Amino acid sequence: MDLNRLKFDEKGLIPAIVQDAATSQVLMMAYMNRESLEKTLETGTTWFFSRSRQELWNKGATSGNVQQVVSMDMDCDEDTLLVRVLPAGPSCHTGEISCFYRGLDGEHLSSPRQDMLHALYQIVVDRKN
Amino acid sequence: MDLNRLKFDEKGLIPAIVQDAATSQVLMMAYMNRESLEKTLETGTTWFFSRSRQELWNKGATSGNVQQVVSMDMDCDEDTLLVRVLPAGPSCHTGEISCFYRGLDGEHLSSPRQDMLHALYQIVVDRKN
Numbered sequence: 354m355d356l357n358r359l360k361f362d363e364k365g366l367i368p369a370i371v372q373d374a375a376t377s378q379v380l381m382m383a384y385m386n387r388e389s390l391e392k393t394l395e396t397g398t399t400w401f402f403s404r405s406r407q408e409l410w411n412k413g414a415t416s417g418n419v420q421q422v423v424s425m426d427m428d429c430d431e432d433t434l435l436v437r438v439l440p441a442g443p444s445c446h447t448g449e450i451s452c453f454y455r456g457l458d459g460e461h462l463s464s465p466r467q468d469m470l471h472a473l474y475q476i477v478v479d480r481k482n
Numbered sequence: 483m484d485l486n487r488l489k490f491d492e493k494g495l496i497p498a499i500v501q502d503a504a505t506s507q508v509l510m511m512a513y514m515n516r517e518s519l520e521k522t523l524e525t526g527t528t529w530f531f532s533r534s535r536q537e538l539w540n541k542g543a544t545s546g547n548v549q550q551v552v553s554m555d556m557d558c559d560e561d562t563l564l565v566r567v568l569p570a571g572p573s574c575h576t577g578e579i580s581c582f583y584r585g586l587d588g589e590h591l592s593s594p595r596q597d598m599l600h601a602l603y604q605i606v607v608d609r610k611n
Binding site: 355356358359368370372376377378379381382394424425426427428429430433434435445446447449452453454455456457458459462476477480481 | 484485487488497499501505506507508510511523553554555556557558559562563564574575576578581582583584585586587588591605606609610
């Protein structure tokens with residue numbers, strides 16, 4: 354794997370969107386540096402670089418809510434990653450499944466934005482009987 | 483709507499993940515400044531700030547592939563946006579549906595990473611008969 358094609362920014366970071374591979378829910382966005390990217394590939398779980406603490410961070414190492422990596426893709430510009438994972442638990446430090454749990458008005462979403470999938474699931478269940 | 487709670491970076495930008503509201507596929511990531519965010523809210527279609535051209539950019543204005551905004555959420559840190567859209571066509575300038583069409587090895591994905599959804603759809607169809 355040639356990681357040299359990836360464009361890290363002036364701080365040596367690349368944004369990584371984390372998506373649930375089973376539900377397709379977007380869980381969080383965090384930043385990887387080259388070392389955390391290599392550790393992610395090595396271990397099969399997500400590692401990021403904390404901009405506030407300026408250190409590597411293995412998601413779920415403390416909480417147990419690790420994210421098993423299913424796939425890693427890059428965008429057309431090669432400056433953003435999409436990491437699809439199977440999470441062992443909530444991805445947000447607040448205990449929410451996803452970090453995106455509020456609208457722009459600050460209101461907590463009453464239901465996850467996965468209406469279509471849940472609707473589809475209900476059809477599957479209904480049609481079984 | 484109080485946009486003052488949002489944390490724009492030192493360049494006045496906030497990353498916006500764009501997701502298809504119908505298929506949940508992650509389509510692209512781009513950056514908004516305050517003005518492009520306001521124009522997005524005003525017009526109901528996505529506006530970004532181009533870092534290379536240093537100008538506002540209405541996605542699809544040239545290609546016709548506009549993105550109708552369904553919802554806009556912020557993450558726990560209030561420094562990343564998740565924009566769910568209904569796109570009129572491919573979101574990538576290459577003509578691909580999503581900008582994330584290659585693995586880290588540079589290989590073009592043979593099928594979209596929406597296997598689960600397509601599998602589920604097949605079950606729905608099968609169970610109908």
